[in-house]
Amino acid sequence: MDLNLLIALDALLTERSVxxxxxxxxxxxxxxxRALARLRHATGDPLLVQAGRSLVPTPYAEKLGGRVPALTRDVQAVLRPPASRLDLAALHRTFTIRAGEGFVELLSAPLMAAITRAAPHVRLRFAPKPDKDAQPLRDGRIDLEIGVLGTAAPEVRTQLLFRDRSVGVARTGHPLLGPGGVTPERYAACSHVVASREGDFIEPVDHALExxxxxxxxxxxxxxxxxAMRIASRSDLVALVPRSCLGNALAADHAAILGLQSFELPVRTPEFAISAxxxxxxxxxxxxxxxxDTIMAVGREAYP
Structure with missing residues (x-):
């Protein structure tokens, strides 16, 4: 059996184009x-058939789609020679990282500083994070994602960066922060601003209040x-944000700079894991x- 056919099949199923x-x-x-012809002969299935100007997979090829990439990686890992020693001083590479605005705002500078000290020719590109689709990780458009795991892709790897929780923020002098304290009733009576890429109005705190x-x-x-933080700082709207957005050991008190005060929520909401x-x-x-490893070290220093 020619294992190169497995690599060819992986490329064909990914590209759907000869x-x-x-x-x-x-x-x-x-x-x-020729490789496609050999694959068709070996499997007894057309695999990819013409549909207008493009190729579409057969049901059998669709079934193989979830297995072939992992098989290909395993074969390549077995046959690949051992990696040589990494020379960071000579490394020229651009890594693309998908992360939320909070990470970029508070941790990109110390991360870039740590990378530059060790590998002066390495560059970072932060990509927007409109969703948690795993496909950009699969096809190489993204090297790494930082955030809450939200994909159902079973093959992705994760490593915990730090644990986070939700807190409330309001402008300094907001009536909610005055006499009477932040009770569930007083908190619910305020007007709120919500941060959501999907445009949702509901957050976990709403279930706790309900x-x-x-x-x-x-x-x-x-x-x-x-x-949400900038709007809360200039209005009477109350915002709900991750604790990590307020600042860290490597960044100034971001909330105070904006004229915000943070407070513990008057109801219990679940913690969440921020992972690579x-x-x-x-x-x-x-x-x-x-x-x-560098991101892990910066994360541990920022959020010990």
Whole structure:
């Protein structure tokens, strides 16, 4: 059995194009066409069939789609020679990281400083995070994601960066922070701004309030927590943000700079884990491992 056919099949199922698969593997289109013919003969299935100007997978190929990438990685890991020693001083590479605005605002500077000290030719590109789709990790558009694991992709790897929790913030002098304290009733009676990429009005705190027979009024939904904090600092709206957005051991008190005071929520909400998330195709890459270790070290220093 020619194991190169497995690599060719992986490329064909990913690209769904003979030309695209050939380009991916550095082959000629005719060589990839021959590989597809051999795959069809070996499996007894057409695998990819013409549909207009593109190719579409057969039901059998769709079934293989979830197994072939992992098999290909295993074969390549077995046959790949051991990695040579990583020379950070000579490493020229750009890593793309998908992270929320809060991480970029508070941790990108100390992370870049740590990376530059060890590997002066390494660059970072922070990509927007419109969702938690794992496909960019799978196809290599993203090297690493920072945040709450929200994908159902079973193959992704994770490593805990720190644990976080939700807190409330309001402008200095807000009536909620005055006499009487932050009770569930007084908190629910305020007007609120919510941060949600999906545009949702409901957060876990609403379920906790509902259990007490209370309901808050959400007046505004914005895409990110930094937006919610800035709006809360200039209005009577109350925001709910991760504790990590207030600042850390490596950054100034971000809330105080904005004129905000934080407070503990008057109801219990679950903690959540902030993790580094990557695809196992990079497990054998020493440069990627170094990047993860560096982020872990910066995270532990910022949020001990």
């Amino acid at each position: 030309t695209g698969a050939a380009r991916r593997l550095g082959l000629s289109p005719s060589a990839m066409s 259990a007490l027979g209370l309901k808050r009024t959400v007046r505004l939904v914005v895409p990110g927590h930094p937006d 998330i990557w695809h196992p195709r990079l497990d054998a890459d020493p440069a990627h491992r170094w990047l993860c």
